Structure formats: C-alpha cells, structure tokens
Amino acid sequence: MTVTPIAQVPVAEKLTAPAAAKKTLTSPWASLAAFVIAVFWTVPTAGLLISSFRPEHDVKTTGWWHIFTHPSFTFENYRTVFSGTGETGLFPFIVNSIAITVPAVIIPIFLATMAAYAFAWMRFPGKDLLFIMIFALQIVPIQVTLVPLLNLYVKLGLQGQDAPAGGFYSLWLSHTMFALPLAIFLLHNFMREIPGELIESARMDGATHVQIFLRVIFPLMMPAMAAFGILQFLWVWNDLLVALVFGGFKIYPINAQLAALAGTRGSDWHLLASGAFVSLIIPLIVFLSLQRFFVRGLLAGSVKG
Amino acid sequence: MSTGEKLLQALIVVAIFFAVVTLILTLTSRVRSRAGELIQSMAFVLPAVGLVGVGLLYPAINSINLSLKDKYSTKYVGFDNYKTIFTDADLLRVLGNTALWVVVTPIVATLIGLIYAVLTDHARFERTAKAIIFLPMAISLVGASLIWKFVYDDRIGLLNAFTDTVGLGRHHWLINSPWNNIWLIVILIWVQAGFAMTVLSASIKAIPTDIIEAAKLDGVGGLKMFRFITVPSIRPTLIVVLTTITITTLKAFDIVRQTTGGNYKTSVLSYEYYRQSFQSANWGLGSALAVLIFVLVLPVVIYNIRQMRKLEAR
Known part of the structure; x- marks a missing residue:
C-alpha cells in the first residue's frame, strides 16, 4: 500500500461509509423512517402478547388496544393452554x-x-x-x-x-x-x-x-x-x-x-x-x-x- | 404415549445413534492394513452420504417419474400434468401470484433491511434497534400468520381500526383480490427483513475505511456516499441476500395455508403443491408442481452459490 497524504490531512473524525451516509440521512425524516420501521416490526407482536392476557369476551369483540382504555388482565388463557385436555391443551x-x-x-x-x-x-x-x-x-x-x-x-x-x-x-x-x-x-x-x-x-x-x-x-x-x-x-x-x-x-x-x-x-x-x-x-x-x-x-x- | 415415554424415545434414538457410530468407528480404527485409511474414511463419510442418497437423490428422481404419471401413479401420461399447470386458469393464476411473491418479497425485504442497517449503524441504541427487526426471524411462519391475523381481521384487526380512523373505511383485507396477495406478502417481508438487515449490516461494517476516507476527501457525502460507495461495496452480499430470500419465498407455503387457505385467489406454487399432493391426493399433478419448484429454484441457487464463491475469493 502506498502511503497517501490522508494521514496528514486533519480528518476530524473517522467515519464509516454508512455513518457518513447517515450523517446527511440523519435528517428528521431519516430518524422518522427508522422509527416507523421499528414500530411496524414491534406492534403486531405486541398485539399478540397483549391479546393473550385479555379475557375471552374482550379478545373476541374488541381490538387489543382497548386494553389501554379498559384494562382487564387474566391468566385464564394460559391456564387453558397448559392444563387443558383435548386439542386446546398444548x-x-x-x-x-x-x-x-x-x-x-x-x-x-x-x-x-x-x-x-x-x-x-x-x-x-x-x-x-x-x-x-x-x-x-x-x-x-x-x-x-x-x-x-x-x-x-x-x-x-x-x-x-x-x-x-x-x-x-x-x-x-x-x-x-x-x-x-x-x-x-x-x-x-x-x-x-x-x-x-x-x-x-x-x-x-x-x-x-x-x-x-x-x-x-x-x-x-x-x-x-x-x-x-x-x-x-x-x-x-x-x-x-x-x-x-x-x-x-x-x-x-x-x-x-x-x-x-x-x-x-x-x-x-x-x-x-x-x-x-x-x-x-x-x-x-x-x-x-x-x-x-x-x-x-x-x-x-x-x-x- | 405419555410425556415421559416420548422423551424417553427421543433419548433412546440418540443413544442408539451414538452406540452404532461408536461401534463402527472403533471397529474400523483397528484396521491397520493398507486398506485401513479407505475403510476408515468410508466409516466417516458413508452414513451421511447414504442418508443424503435415500433422503434427497432417490426421491428427487422418483418425483420426476411420478410427475409423468396420472393421479394414482398407475400409468404414464407424458407431460399432461405439466400441460395442466400451464393451461388451467386457476393454476395460471397460481403462477402469476407466485411471480408477484418472488418479485416483491426479496426486493422489499432487502431494501428495508439495507435502509434500516444504514440508519441504525453506530446509532445510540443500535443493538436494541437491530434486535427488533431481527426477532421475527426466530418465529415460525405459522406464528407470524397468527400475529398478523390480529392486524388484518375485519373486526378486531388493527389495520381496519387505523383506516377507519383516518377516514379510509373498513375493508376485507384478506378477501379482496388482488390486493390480498400484497397483504400476505407483507407478512413474509416482516419475517425476512431481519435476515437481510443482519447480513448486510455485517457487510457494511466490513467496508475498508480507506475507501471511505478517500471518497470523503473528494467531497463525497450523504446520499452520494450511500449510492456510490456503500451500495457498490456490498453488491455481492446484496445479491446473495436477494437470491436467498427468493429461494425461501418460492418454498414458503405456511402463510397462505394459515391465512386464506389458498382461497380468494391467493394460492401460490408451494401451497398448490401441498394441496394437490396431500389434500387432493393427486400425486401426478403434485409431483409436477414440485418439479416445477425445483426447476425455478435451480438457476437462483446456482447463481447464489457462484456469488458466494466470489465473496469467498475476495
């Protein structure tokens, strides 16, 4: 490798390519994009997790986000799944x-x-x-x-x-x-x-x-x-x-x-x-x-x- | 069988396996003649080779044979089953849907994975941010389909609640064709983007810093850096990711089975193969569909392997 003058140039910070790309991309829009992706990837699973703790009637009639306005928790679903007999006992x-x-x-x-x-x-x-x-x-x-x-x-x-x-x-x-x-x-x-x-x-x-x-x-x-x-x-x-x-x-x-x-x-x-x-x-x-x-x-x- | 009995059977098969392997290895290692090395190497390699022959080579050839026979595998019908695939209206739609899946899934999943990898690189919560996208990879497609049922359901689904609130009304997301195909594809993208992100992220971190420094001296930055330095540097990895997801997409039947059961014009090749072979018991057509999957996967895998070789050579 040839020694390039790079060493002498006062490079303020060592940036990797994506970091450099990110620097400009770190406009609010870019952060928003990352945030939106992250939300998109979390919310469906969160919905499942929350639903698993809601009482039968609630799960069947209202969306899982209603738990935030009408909180109701139960372990009954898990009890059925673990100790139930027949096809529902897993x-x-x-x-x-x-x-x-x-x-x-x-x-x-x-x-x-x-x-x-x-x-x-x-x-x-x-x-x-x-x-x-x-x-x-x-x-x-x-x-x-x-x-x-x-x-x-x-x-x-x-x-x-x-x-x-x-x-x-x-x-x-x-x-x-x-x-x-x-x-x-x-x-x-x-x-x-x-x-x-x-x-x-x-x-x-x-x-x-x-x-x-x-x-x-x-x-x-x-x-x-x-x-x-x-x-x-x-x-x-x-x-x-x-x-x-x-x-x-x-x-x-x-x-x-x-x-x-x-x-x-x-x-x-x-x-x-x-x-x-x-x-x-x-x-x-x-x-x-x-x-x-x-x-x-x-x-x-x-x-x- | 009781719980204990099942686990005992699992232990027994492992014990039998190790007993047999130990026996073979001990016996052959005693051979000291000139043929010793040959016999020993056979002891190491033949069990695996035999299983691969029985489990993959023989069935693949047999399937090609079955695909030329009728429904009950009794008489040869030439290429009739293949003719059916390419003339029957329903099956043509299956092919069309498969094409949509194969084009959209790899491209969108890779794009999201790439963008996310760049955006979160050296970010403050990099590990957590990446784990979020990464985790669906560990979930089965059955689990993923159930998770997304809570999004797409007419009554209790999140999507309808959202569209209703913003004034777009409620819809039967999984029933209205052709858009229902896209909603199913979203599920696979959700699962596969993590794979793309992980592999691409490692590749991005491996870009030599001197290239970047040089580009920066030339005043390259931001989007240009992404377009002219980052993407070309990871091009071989991008291709490997794209082709790997393409192969996965061609073989995945779980999502369609769990969400629509192939109804409402959403069936794809891998699901139709399953339906014909094991629900309609039409082994001729089922095998022909399997062979078609094979033929479609073949060039992608070869290309994938050649790209990987190039990556290794670098």
Whole structure:
C-alpha cells in the first residue's frame, strides 16, 4: 500500500461509509423512517402478547388496544393452554416438539461433522466428486422428496401411530436427511480453517483418525457446530410441512397443532394468542441466548469472508 | 404415549445413534492394513452420504417419474400434468401470484433491511434497534400468520381500526383480490427483513475505511456516499441476500395455508403443491408442481452459490 497524504490531512473524525451516509440521512425524516420501521416490526407482536392476557369476551369483540382504555388482565388463557385436555391443551405438543427437535438437531450435526472431517482431512478415491454431489443436493427443495419418502416410510413400517416410537422415526429421519447437505458444507468450510499441521503432527505421533476427530477436531469445531445447531433447531422447531406430511395428530409438534387449531378453532382468538406466544417464546429464548453463534453461522453460510 | 415415554424415545434414538457410530468407528480404527485409511474414511463419510442418497437423490428422481404419471401413479401420461399447470386458469393464476411473491418479497425485504442497517449503524441504541427487526426471524411462519391475523381481521384487526380512523373505511383485507396477495406478502417481508438487515449490516461494517476516507476527501457525502460507495461495496452480499430470500419465498407455503387457505385467489406454487399432493391426493399433478419448484429454484441457487464463491475469493 502506498502511503497517501490522508494521514496528514486533519480528518476530524473517522467515519464509516454508512455513518457518513447517515450523517446527511440523519435528517428528521431519516430518524422518522427508522422509527416507523421499528414500530411496524414491534406492534403486531405486541398485539399478540397483549391479546393473550385479555379475557375471552374482550379478545373476541374488541381490538387489543382497548386494553389501554379498559384494562382487564387474566391468566385464564394460559391456564387453558397448559392444563387443558383435548386439542386446546398444548402441553403434550410442546413435549412432542422437544422429542422431535433434540434428536433431529444432535444426529445430523454429528454425522455432518464426521463427513466434513473426512472430506477435509482424509484421502479416499472419488472424494471431490462425492463432495460436489452432496454440495449440489442442497438445491433439491424438500417438496420434491416428500411423496416418495412417504411411500418409502410406509413400506418400511415407520409411518403412522403403530410404528416404533409412535411414528417419530420418520420425522427424525427426514429432518436429519434434509439437514445434511447444508450442514456438511458449512462445517467443511470451518474445518478447512483448522491448520493442517495440527492434524499432520497428530498423525505423525501415531494417532488414529478417530482419536484426532474426538480429541482435536471436536473441541475446535464446537462454535461451528453450535452455529449450525441453532439454525437446525429453528428450522425443526418452526417446521410445518414435514410435520404435516409425516406426523400424525398424536405426535404433532406445537407449530403444527397451532396451525390445526387456527383452522378448527379459528374464532378462539384468546387461545390462539396464548398458544402462539408459548410456541414462539422458546425459539426466541434460544435465539437470543445463542445469538452470537447464530450470526457467525449465518454469515458463514451466506457471506463468508 | 405419555410425556415421559416420548422423551424417553427421543433419548433412546440418540443413544442408539451414538452406540452404532461408536461401534463402527472403533471397529474400523483397528484396521491397520493398507486398506485401513479407505475403510476408515468410508466409516466417516458413508452414513451421511447414504442418508443424503435415500433422503434427497432417490426421491428427487422418483418425483420426476411420478410427475409423468396420472393421479394414482398407475400409468404414464407424458407431460399432461405439466400441460395442466400451464393451461388451467386457476393454476395460471397460481403462477402469476407466485411471480408477484418472488418479485416483491426479496426486493422489499432487502431494501428495508439495507435502509434500516444504514440508519441504525453506530446509532445510540443500535443493538436494541437491530434486535427488533431481527426477532421475527426466530418465529415460525405459522406464528407470524397468527400475529398478523390480529392486524388484518375485519373486526378486531388493527389495520381496519387505523383506516377507519383516518377516514379510509373498513375493508376485507384478506378477501379482496388482488390486493390480498400484497397483504400476505407483507407478512413474509416482516419475517425476512431481519435476515437481510443482519447480513448486510455485517457487510457494511466490513467496508475498508480507506475507501471511505478517500471518497470523503473528494467531497463525497450523504446520499452520494450511500449510492456510490456503500451500495457498490456490498453488491455481492446484496445479491446473495436477494437470491436467498427468493429461494425461501418460492418454498414458503405456511402463510397462505394459515391465512386464506389458498382461497380468494391467493394460492401460490408451494401451497398448490401441498394441496394437490396431500389434500387432493393427486400425486401426478403434485409431483409436477414440485418439479416445477425445483426447476425455478435451480438457476437462483446456482447463481447464489457462484456469488458466494466470489465473496469467498475476495
């Protein structure tokens, strides 16, 4: 780099490009624009939250903002949602969501880390071709796979209430299979950043691949695995399509049950509001507490570097 | 099944998984012959490759086959299902709606994300301000649709209360075509803008300061800085964001299902695929619609990946 006279010019303040742009944009209009966007993004959710605490009659007859003029609070909606029986009691479905999500996050991450290790640090014939194929399969939308997979699961006896584990296997398998291409690709990117000498020297010392994988790679890959884990958690927790196609009413995750309730009990706004809030608070908590990992993963996936 | 039993089953499958993996890895790591490395690498890579083959490759090929068969997959009908998609009046409207979604959602979501990222950069409450836009990303599309029902509802919705107050009257927002499509698109924009904002914000912060300093010496500032420095510097990221949201839009069926159920002329390709395949049990037409989604997604993904490669090379 050539030394430009910039250093001598008395630049009063170091501004980044957007900051400079903002300086002029920080007219009242610009602040107003940012404010309007922020309001637009908050008010709908606030409406849901407030509605979930209003009594049934109020929710059904007046808009949620009436709470400011006619305050009335109740926990009754949440009580129904948690302890109710039948389709309005959502607790069993939250349990379903957990039972679906835990294996559907752990298993693909572990499998993908193994595969990524092999693609990055092992030698075998056809490695590049195989990697490109897996990479290319990212483009397959899951819509293309559902009907043939459903047929396959039925043939294997994994589908339906009487299947082993009440039919959970088809959900676990599907989520695992759909996650693998992206997981292998993302984790491989991280894996390549580990210095090769580390693995080479371990090999020299007579360590097997399994030992290297478990003792050297695994700890180093933790942040990357966490990043992908959050992506996968959100994907599985918030999934509707896979749950509807492969799940039955008894193993529906909360999201699918909520979708069903909105159809059958569409006028029970008070229950829908509290139910929706319960279903979205869990991913929100996970998301907020692990945000820094998530942003890293997100960027690795779309704007690495 | 009881609560405890379900959670137990989840633990069992994880335990089985790790037992099998441990067994395979231990057995293969004992092989010391020349074939050892090959066998070990297969142990690492084959489980994933096998699952991807069964879960993605085989079904994709099978779907193409199904799309050439009739409703019950009994006999081949050539390209009849595809012909139906491009001639049937309802399905043509579905294609038109899909085009609207695919054009409007990525552009508006990215634009809002970009503007917001610039406006809040180095602002006093940057973290909070960004979290507000960011949070809908963690919400399911079912949840988002329910949230927006409280906006669009005829009687208790916020939008009607607003338009009524300012003298624009009350409307059936989700019923009156073609505008109802736009109101549904707004929901997806609301969810996706956070993704655009997050990725673009990181990219904006990475613009080298010497470029900016130089531009400032030349007297560039304000909107010009935005137009001629900020935007060109993050162009590759902008394209990645646009294409990623395009792909998401093509596949999202939840919003249409939860709000209008595809009625009132609001159906889109992904929803029609779901309806034909799993409600009308028309596997021929359903598979043809799935293949069409595949074909539409294909060029976007390839372009997206090539842009990402460019980003990495920089």
